Amino acid sequence: MTLRLYNTMSRTKEEFTPREAGNVSMYVCGPTVYNHIHIGNARTFLSFDVIRRYLEHSGYDVAFVQNITDVDDKIIKAANEAGVPAADIAARYADAFLKAMADLGVRRPTAQPRATETIPEMIAMVERLIGRGHAYVVDSDVYFSVRSFPGYGKLSGHDIDELEVGARVAADERKEDPLDFALWKAAKPGEPHWPSPWGEGRPGWHIECSVMSEKELGLPFDIHGGGSDLVFPHHENELAQSEAATGESFARYWLHGGMLNINAEKMSKSLGNFTLLKDVLTSYPAPVLRLLMLQTHYRSPLDFSTERLDEATVALGRVATLVRNLRWARSEPPADSGAPDSQREALASAIDDARAKFTAEMDDDFNTAGALAAVFELARTANSFLASSQQTLSAADHAILAGAETTVIELLSVLGVTLQEQTTTGDYPREVIAVAAELAGYDGDDTSLAVDALLAARAAARSERNWAAADIVRDELARIGFAIEDTPTGARVVYRQEG
Ligand code: AMP
Ligand code: ZN
Secondary structure (H helix, E strand, C coil): CCCEEEECCCCEEEECCCCECCEEEEEECCCECCCCCEHHHHHHHHHHHHHHHHHHHCCCEEEEEECEECCCHHHHHHHHHHCCCHHHHHHHHHHHHHHHHHHCCCCCCCECCEHHHCHHHHHHHHHHHHHCCCEEEECCEEEECHHHCCCCCCCCCCCHHHHHHHHHHCCCCCCCCCCCEEEEEECCCCCCCECCCCCCEEECHHHHHHHHHHHHHCCCEEEEEEEHHHHHHHHHHHHHHHHHHHCCCCEEEEEEECCEEECCEECCCCCCCCCEHHHHHHHCCHHHHHHHHHCCCCCCCEECCHHHHHHHHHHHHHHHHHHHHHHHHCCCCCECCCCCHHHHHHHHHHHHHHHHHHHHHHHECCCHHHHHHHHHHHHHHHHHHHHCCCCCCEHHHHHHHHHHHHHHHHHHHHCCCCCCCCCCHHHCCCHHHHHHHHHHCCCCCCHHHHHHHHHHHHHHHHHCCCHHHHHHHHHHHHHHCEEEEEECCEEEEEECCCC
């Protein structure tokens, strides 16, 4: 199977072939840092994080560039309201953005340029556009002449004459045409400014993406991404600027994510119906939010609600429990007899099916919803294997259960969804060895054997009705982060990393 993706430019799913075999160049518009990001913004950034992860999983080297807009009208407004310099607002919220992305498990781009660090290159592009007759100066502002670029409207599917009718309503007489947009804006008193051939000023928003993408990736780069609300005018304008300035094609595939809605309305700062990402992450772990978002295809609208977060919590908890049970089932040495061959074969083919379906779904325009369904299907089959009544498990059973566990963990991790509990014995804290030495006479150096020794000591104490000794073992384990679960076949521990 080859990867197919929906290209906004052609309005069809196309087979993906990068410009250079084995390498993908990708640019995703970043945030304007004037406030904390909301979960709508986070959805778009998460979608492209997963797209990047899947491309890497598929064997590509991915150059992933995302800008940070750190000079803009909204930043200046927020700075004026707070009575601090615009640069302070930008620095504060750029830091907050980076932290929130890390907390959500979004990987850092390979390059993350800031607008204020790219001013000379932006001035150079504006000069090129003026030189080629695509831009003009009015006082100390520079505008892009939309009519000078014949392809204007090709990305968003807008007809330039129809756009003109709408634009005339809010016409600014200084522009030659109401559709023209600012490349460079003269600074008003108190605004951040840089010297330019047209006087002190600052860049328009669209120009920064044109400049940074070309600087980091060269033209045409493979994938340009953002939320669907950026198609027009932002991406249409980026495209017009870049192609007009260079005579080259700008981006090969345009990918746009659907909006996150709340009560069927787009979540946005201006409507005031937003929930900040950082606030959601104080109540719900990142993998839960990721799971919720990835259960919807990235191009479809997503209706957000706390009920859906709670459902995702339950769904992820079930998978975590399954993984624990798969490990627990293998904690005893294998017996001579186990499950019937037919049952093992069924689980083996469920593993193969899950892997194949996961890849097919992701290759189909990154259908994370279908990919997750494949993982959950495997989880169900593995659960019913465990629930069926075999009394003992053979070495072959152990192998197939280990295969199921690895597959579930691995496929989820391609989507950046990690399970809540650290269940790998290798991650047990070494402190448990000293506790086992003291309470259970354990003299080895293996954390999971130390846990076993403690559980055995607790069982012995309980059989002697020495509840105090049993409780000490439980409390000491709890202090390190282990919870004891008593099951019909004995006690086991669950380790919680944060414990
Ligand atoms: P902004 O800082 O407003 O430019 O937005 C940053 C990113 O978030 C852009 O890619 C937007 O398309 C995206 N975005 C804004 N609102 C939403 C929303 N409600 N759902 C999904 N993405 C959004
Ligand atoms: Zn952009």
